[in-house]
Amino acid sequence: MLRTILAFGVIVGFHGRYGSSCCDAFVIPRSSSPAGSNSNRVVGDTLSFPRNHPTSSTSALILNIRTYGFDMSFEELDGLVTEEDVTTVIDPISGYRKQPKKNHKPQPIIPQYKPNRCWLWRRWKGTLLQHGLKGAAGNMIVATLLCVFVHQITGTSNWICLDKVVSSDILLSRLAVFDKLWHYQMTLTTFILTFFVTQAYNFWRHMYDSGRSIQSKCNDIGLLVATHAKRSDWNDSNGSRGSIATSGSTNGSVGSQYVPEARAVMKDVQSYIKTVTVLFWASQSRRLRILLSKRGLNKMVEHGMMTENELLALRSSNMPRYKWYTAYLEWITIRVTRARQDGVLDGGEALDRMLLQKCCDLRYATSAIKYQLSSRMPLPYAHFVQLLVDTLLFGAPFALLPELGALAIPCTGLLTLFYGGLLDLAKVFLDPLDNEDYAETDTEMDLSVLTNEISSEAVGWERGADMLPWTMLPSPSS
Numbered sequence: 001m002l003r004t005i006l007a008f009g010v011i012v013g014f015h016g017r018y019g020s021s022c023c024d025a026f027v028i029p030r031s032s033s034p035a036g037s038n039s040n041r042v043v044g045d046t047l048s049f050p051r052n053h054p055t056s057s058t059s060a061l062i063l064n065i066r067t068y069g070f071d072m073s074f075e076e077l078d079g080l081v082t083e084e085d086v087t088t089v090i091d092p093i094s095g096y097r098k099q100p101k102k103n104h105k106p107q108p109i110i111p112q113y114k115p116n117r118c119w120l121w122r123r124w125k126g127t128l129l130q131h132g133l134k135g136a137a138g139n140m141i142v143a144t145l146l147c148v149f150v151h152q153i154t155g156t157s158n159w160i161c162l163d164k165v166v167s168s169d170i171l172l173s174r175l176a177v178f179d180k181l182w183h184y185q186m187t188l189t190t191f192i193l194t195f196f197v198t199q200a201y202n203f204w205r206h207m208y209d210s211g212r213s214i215q216s217k218c219n220d221i222g223l224l225v226a227t228h229a230k231r232s233d234w235n236d237s238n239g240s241r242g243s244i245a246t247s248g249s250t251n252g253s254v255g256s257q258y259v260p261e262a263r264a265v266m267k268d269v270q271s272y273i274k275t276v277t278v279l280f281w282a283s284q285s286r287r288l289r290i291l292l293s294k295r296g297l298n299k300m301v302e303h304g305m306m307t308e309n310e311l312l313a314l315r316s317s318n319m320p321r322y323k324w325y326t327a328y329l330e331w332i333t334i335r336v337t338r339a340r341q342d343g344v345l346d347g348g349e350a351l352d353r354m355l356l357q358k359c360c361d362l363r364y365a366t367s368a369i370k371y372q373l374s375s376r377m378p379l380p381y382a383h384f385v386q387l388l389v390d391t392l393l394f395g396a397p398f399a400l401l402p403e404l405g406a407l408a409i410p411c412t413g414l415l416t417l418f419y420g421g422l423l424d425l426a427k428v429f430l431d432p433l434d435n436e437d438y439a440e441t442d443t444e445m446d447l448s449v450l451t452n453e454i455s456s457e458a459v460g461w462e463r464g465a466d467m468l469p470w471t472m473l474p475s476p477s478s
Contacts, residue, residue, distance in 0.1 A: 078295070081290045085290050092452075093447075093452065109445050110446065128425055136416040140413040142397050143396075143408050144409050146398065146408075150401060179399040182399035185388070192385060200377070211450055214277065214366060219461070220358045224358065229258050229263075229344065230344050231257060261342075265345070272332045273332065274455045275325075276325050277325075279292070279324050282296075292322065292324075329363050337355070337356070396415050432444060
């Protein structure tokens with residue numbers, strides 16, 4: 001009877017620590033669902049709105065949304081996406097298109113923390129403590145049942161100190177030998193696991209830097225176009241021709257302004273920059289993938305994120321939808337090149353080379369993220385680390401019992417929480433876009449914040465150089 005209970009406890013602990021309990025989503029297999037039904041729909045994912053989004057009633061509004069895996073074809077995606085799904089995803093991305101408030105505070109791309117010890121200890125939601133506590137409890141159940149089993153076999157009344165019983169009991173003596181081997185594995189696992197976490201964090205950091213690199217390249221293009229766009233003649237407040245004023249002189253004159261052709265170029269470049277980032281992240285992130293559906297693309301047209309002519313051109317290109325963002329990269333390059341040839345952008349060949357280089361750099365930055373996501377970690381490496389940690393934690397109750405007695409129960413829980421938490425942390429770092437839905441943590445990047453920052457900054461370059469600060473003096477001819 002005791003052996004049956006112990007076996008049951010081992011199964012419970014193994015499922016709690018190594019099972020799929022961390023994922024709240026479920027997938028209906030294609031073979032078991034009728035054609036046209038909601039097959040492969042994953043339920044239970046979340047997407048956070050920007051904390052100052054117009055529709056947010058609290059500091060952070062979390063909505064449940066449906067997400068669609070990359071193994072689903074676009075034809076299936078078109079049939080499953082609902083209007084509510086698209087609205088839930090597109091509203092945060094288009095939130096910054098409204099006029100920002102004067103005291104607008106930019107939102108962080110990842111949740112921030114306070115260095116206060118008490119504040120950190122009080123965190124629960126979104127931490128690995130919330131994720132790993134179930135596995136720790138399962139391993140503690142195994143340790144408890146094992147402790148009860150050994151107590152019944154040996155007949156000792158001391159639950160803490162088993163040193164005297166180890167030498168006389170065959171089971172405990174064998175477990176003491178296993179304890180020595182377990183400590184050797186613990187040393188190896190500690191070294192490899194910490195190195196694995198470091199490599200995973202470096203990958204996460206590199207992905208973040210690559211995402212910011214896309215933003216930087218977009219800003220470079222916006223800056224160059226805004227500062228080299230053609231301007232009208234410089235006129236004072238009376239409309240007469242002027243020249244640049246000397247330092248300190250003021251006469252109420254105004255600076256030059258962009259000509260209509262230059263404004264048209266800047267508007268096109270701004271629109272293309274906004275859309276290329278949204279389409280690119282939609283091709284890489286499972287959360288935003290529904291924007292590539294027919295409903296999502298039509299909703300983007302309604303929100304002014306693309307025009308009907310642009311959508312028609314994309315559909316006529318015979319390119320797969322996940323590559324449509326590359327068409328916008330080409331349109332940006334063609335638009336600024338034609339503007340230079342028509343004299344709308346002033347700067348000569350140097351500006352041509354600089355703009356072409358920035359467009360190529362933007363293309364490289366987007367490709368770098370795709371390549372990184374497809375080669376984040378070799379399978380044998382991740383598999384070996386998983387085996388090391390699992391065998392270490394599974395053997396922890398058996399190795400600690402002869403030495404610690406009943407104290408092996410809480411010690412097993414702590415080891416499971418910390419070693420298992422480190423491995424889970426590494427896996428979360430290896431999924432910066434939360435495409436795997438492995439754990440609900442606060443380490444994934446909020447792409448709505450990133451796309452909104454790019455949209456806001458793209459418009460800001462034109463506004464910043466629309467009116468120049470220096471004043472004008474009337475020319476002698478006037």
